Amino acid sequence: LVRIFRLCDMDGDGKLSDRELNEFQRKCFNTPLQQRELEGVKDIIKASLPNGVTDGSLNVDGFLYLHLLFIQRGRVETTWMVLRRFGYGDDLSLREDYLYPECNVPPDCCVELSPAGYAFLTEIFKRYDVDGDSAFCSQELDNIFSLSPGIPWKHSKFPESTVTNTAGNVTLEGWLAQWSMSTLLDYKTTLAYLAYFGFPGDVRDGISIIPRHSNSTSSLRRRKRGKLQRSVFLCYVVGATGSGKSSLIRAFAKKPFTSEYTPTARTTTTVNSVDIKGSEKYLVMQEFGPYDTSVLQSRRQLEYCDLLVMVYDSSNPKSFSYLANLRNNYSLDNLPAIFVATKSDLDYVEQRSDLPPDIYCRNLMLTAPLHISAANGQMANVFQRMGAITRNPQSATPALLLSQPNKWSTVRILGITALMGVGVFSTFAAYHAL
Structure with missing residues (x-):
């Protein structure tokens, strides 16, 4: 009942105003109370528990006493009706069907937060941001997650996994990014926490089911018709040990660079948003440490x-x-791909591979590697480039690019022409040198 009181306390002031009390009445019994009825309820409580009403509003003690009166007067079913409306079963725990309602997600689809989901999580953030600094300190995080079994992302090093301010507190931007990532990777957790936080109505309204691959014909048709498009994308970050993967994803989450090298022992996930032509997209980056090959x-x-x-x-x-x-x-x-050359602040060396990186990428019809340095903050707009590729994956998918014979032939012809041009120029220069 204390949790139910907190969910109904929409402004977080520790009291149920007449409006909040009426909303509780409507949710549980589908009937609002008249003003004189509201005053009558408060008068009954004040008569036996004077400190149950604060500044004309019902506080948590008064709310609990109200239900005690129901029970004492043989109206136990009234309290049970309230509990059931908020998802509780006969064992006084939240029901499985309330936390995890049946949700059919086809294999070729993914799950994202819906506009209603984003709006609700934004409202929750503002409600529990008590000091109004637009960031959750540890106490505020503990406060909001006390409505639930606890923070669900401890394995992902939250809040290191998302955007924080200089004090390490989760900003609204980071809060929404973290839930965007959670919904993409494990939507059932999001459904459960929407229920824990008191999402109004069916928690499934807080998510959207969207076709996964945007390079499919049906997805292109939907884009032309203005239907739902994806806004959260999963990026796998792979590379040799010590290549700078961790520094890359730390920079993406706006974390400071550290020169201390610590090998990644398990999967690390980071999320942030990028702006692509005025549209906000979330990129979820996963680094697998020693498990690159098992994933690939x-x-x-x-x-x-x-x-x-x-x-x-x-x-x-x-x-x-x-x-x-x-x-x-x-x-x-x-798979759409992008090559990133890290540590550009250090001395450049020739790579011992069959082909130089630039030529290798050219043979895949991909752009040359982007050279970045997380140490000095020179990132070459690499994250914006990643976002642009997720918006148009065909532009960086070798199998699609190499399947365009005309384009590939044109590249080869241009390359041969360029080589012939160099030869002619060399001959011409040699002739005039005689």
Whole structure:
């Protein structure tokens, strides 16, 4: 009942105003109370429990006493009706069907927050941001998650996984980003927490089911008709040990650079938003540590990947060959990809691979690697580029690009023409030197 009181206390002032009390009445009994009836309820409570009403509003003690009166007067079913309306079963725990309602998600679809879901989580943030600094301190986080079994992302190093302010407190931007990631990766957790937080109505209204692959014909048709488009994308970050993957995803979450090297022992996930032509998109980046190969050989896991971020250390001559070997050993041409050369602040070295990185990318019809340095903050708009690819995956999918014979032939002809031009120029220069 204390939890129900907190859910009904919409402004978080520790009291139920007449409006909040009437909303509670409507939710539980489908009938609002007249003003004289509201005053009558408060008078009954004040008569036996004077401190149950504060400034003309029902506080938590008064709310509990009201239900005690129901029970004492043989109206136990009234209290049970309230409990059931808020999802409780006969064992006084939240029902499974309330937390996890049946939700059919086709294999070729993904789940995102709906506009109603984003609006509700924004409202919840503002309600529990007691000091009004637009960030959740640890006490405020504890307060909101006391409505539930606790923070569901401890395994993902939350709040390191999302955007925080300089004090390490989760901002509204980071709060929404974290829930966007949670919904994409584990929508059932989101459904449960929408229920814990008191989402009004069916919690399934807080999510949207959207076709996963935007390069499908049906998805392109939906885009032309202005139907729902995806706004959350999953990026796999792969590369050799020490190539700078962790620094890349830390920079994405606006975390400070650290020169101390700590090998990634397990999957690390980070989320943030990027602005693409005035539209906000969320990118979820996953680094797998020593498990790159196990992920890339799993067809099921590759189906979830929207962008393959291939990272190598431009100061390590052996770093790029790791990526080339991955592409030789696994079928990755059907995935949109981007190559990122890290540590551009260090001395550049020639990569010991069959082909230089630029030529290798050109043969895949991809743009040359983007050179970045997380140490000095020179990121070459790499995250905006990633966002642009998720918006138009055909532009960076080797299998699609290489299947366009005319375009590929044109590139080859231009390359041959360029080489012939160099030869003619050299001959002409030699002739005049005689």
